[in-house]
Amino acid sequence: MAETRQEPLFERVAIVGVGLIGSSIAHAVRRGGLAGRIVATDASPEVRARVAELGLADEIVETAAEAAEEADLVIVCTPIGASGAVAAEIGPNLKPGAILTDVGSVKGAVIREMGPHVPAHAHFVPAHPIAGTEHSGPDAGFAELFDGRWAIVVSESGTDAEAAAKVRALWEGMGAKVDTMTSEHHDLVFAIVSHVPHLIAYNIVGTAADLEDVTQSEVIKYSASGFRDFTRIAASDPTMWRDVFLNNRDAVLQMLGRFTEDLTALQRAIRWGEGDKLFELFTRTRAIRRGIIEQGQDTAAPDFGRRATPQTKS
Numbered sequence: 001m002a003e004t005r006q007e008p009l010f011e012r013v014a015i016v017g018v019g020l021i022g023s024s025i026a027h028a029v030r031r032g033g034l035a036g037r038i039v040a041t042d043a044s045p046e047v048r049a050r051v052a053e054l055g056l057a058d059e060i061v062e063t064a065a066e067a068a069e070e071a072d073l074v075i076v077c078t079p080i081g082a083s084g085a086v087a088a089e090i091g092p093n094l095k096p097g098a099i100l101t102d103v104g105s106v107k108g109a110v111i112r113e114m115g116p117h118v119p120a121h122a123h124f125v126p127a128h129p130i131a132g133t134e135h136s137g138p139d140a141g142f143a144e145l146f147d148g149r150w151a152i153v154v155s156e157s158g159t160d161a162e163a164a165a166k167v168r169a170l171w172e173g174m175g176a177k178v179d180t181m182t183s184e185h186h187d188l189v190f191a192i193v194s195h196v197p198h199l200i201a202y203n204i205v206g207t208a209a210d211l212e213d214v215t216q217s218e219v220i221k222y223s224a225s226g227f228r229d230f231t232r233i234a235a236s237d238p239t240m241w242r243d244v245f246l247n248n249r250d251a252v253l254q255m256l257g258r259f260t261e262d263l264t265a266l267q268r269a270i271r272w273g274e275g276d277k278l279f280e281l282f283t284r285t286r287a288i289r290r291g292i293i294e295q296g297q298d299t300a301a302p303d304f305g306r307r308a309t310p311q312t313k314s
C-alpha cells in the first residue's frame with residue numbers, strides 16, 4: 001500500500017467522468033493523501049448525485065469546464081469517444097502549468113483528439129492504468145484497484161518531463177507500478193494483450209448464445225469452466241469497448257490478421273490429425289503461463305467478484 005504523504009502532490013484535482021476508473025482514482029487519491037481537494041463532474045446527473053452520496057469528492061460540479069477551473073491536475077475518465085469533446089470544453093479553462101491527463105485504453109487516437117485542445121501554457125500527459133473489472137459506474141470503484149498493477153504513462157517527443165514525473169508520482173501514490181512508452185507502441189501491445197482478447201470473449205459468448213442447439217440456459221448452466229472467464233470479460237461495458245475498437249482500428253486489425261492466420265493453422269492441424277503440432281503449441285503456451293507466475297506477474301484484479309450496486313450508470 002502507498003505511503004500517506006505530508007504534502008499533497010496536487011492542490012486541486014479534477015476528475016471528469018466518475019465511473020469505475022474515475023471513482024477508483026477518487027478513492028486511491030484520498031487514501032494516498034495526493035490531493036488537497038478533489039472536484040468531480042460527470043455528464044450524468046444520476047452519477048453526480050451518487051458521487052455526492054458516496055462522498056467521493058469535496059466538490060461536485062455540473063460541467064467539465066467548471067471542474068477544470070483552477071485545477072492543478074485534470075484526469076479525464078470518460079469513454080474514449082467523449083475525450084475529444086471533453087478536452088475542447090476543458091482546454092480554455094486550464095490554468096498555466098496545469099496538467100491534463102486521461103486513462104483511456106487507447107492512446108494514439110486520444111492524443112489526436114485531445115492534444116489540439118491543450119493550450120501551450122498547460123501540459124498533456126496521457127496515461128492508462130492496466131487495471132479494471134467488468135463493472136461500471138461510481139459504485140464499482142475501490143481504492144485498491146491499482147495496487148501492484150501497471151500504469152502506462154505515455155512519453156512522446158514533446159512530453160514535458162516535469163509534468164510526466166508528476167503523473168508518474170500520482171500513479172505510484174495510488175499503488176501502481178509505472179512504465180513509459182510511446183502511444184504507437186502502447187496501442188500495438190494492448191491490441192494483442194487486451195483488445196483482441198476482449199473481442200474474442202465477446203465473439204465466443206455471442207456465438208454460443210446464437211447456436212440453436214445450445215440454449216442460453218445451457219450457456220449459463222455449464223459455464224463453471226473456462227467459458228465462465230469469457231462471460232466475465234464479455235460483460236464489460238459496451239460503450240467503452242465499442243470506443244476502444246473504433247479508436248484502435250489499425251492495430252486491432254493487424255493483430256486479428258495474425259490471430260486468424262494462426263487459428264487457421266490450428267484448424268488445419270485438427271482436420272489432418274496433426275497431434276504433434278497441437279502438442280507443441282500447448283506446451284509452449286503452458287511454459288509462458290508458468291513463466292508469468294514465476295516472475296510474479298500474475299496480478300489478477302484484486303476483487304473481480306465486486307458488484308456495482310446499485311447500478312447508477314446510465
Ligand SMILES: NC(=O)C1=CN([C@@H]2O[C@H](COP(=O)(O)OP(=O)(O)OC[C@H]3O[C@@H](n4cnc5c(N)ncnc54)[C@H](O)[C@@H]3O)[C@@H](O)[C@H]2O)C=CC1
Pocket residue numbers: 016017018019020021022041042043044047064077078079080082085086103104105106128129130131132133134135136137138237240313314
Ligand atoms: N473499465 C476498465 O476496466 C478500464 C477502463 N479504462 C478506461 O477508462 C475510461 C473509463 O472507463 P470506466 O470507468 O470503466 O467507464 P464507466 O462507464 O464506469 O464510467 C465512465 C463515466 O464517464 C461519464 N461520461 C461519459 N461521457 C462524459 C462526458 N462527455 N463528460 C463527463 N462525463 C462523461 C459516464 O456518465 C460515466 O459515469 C475509458 O476510457 C476506458 O478505456 C482503463 C483501464 C481499465
Ligand SMILES: O=C(O)C(=O)Cc1ccc(O)cc1
Pocket residue numbers: 104105129130131132133134194233301
Ligand atoms: O477486467 C479485465 O480483465 C480487464 O482486462 C480490465 C481492463 C480493461 C481495459 C483496460 O484498458 C485495462 C484493463
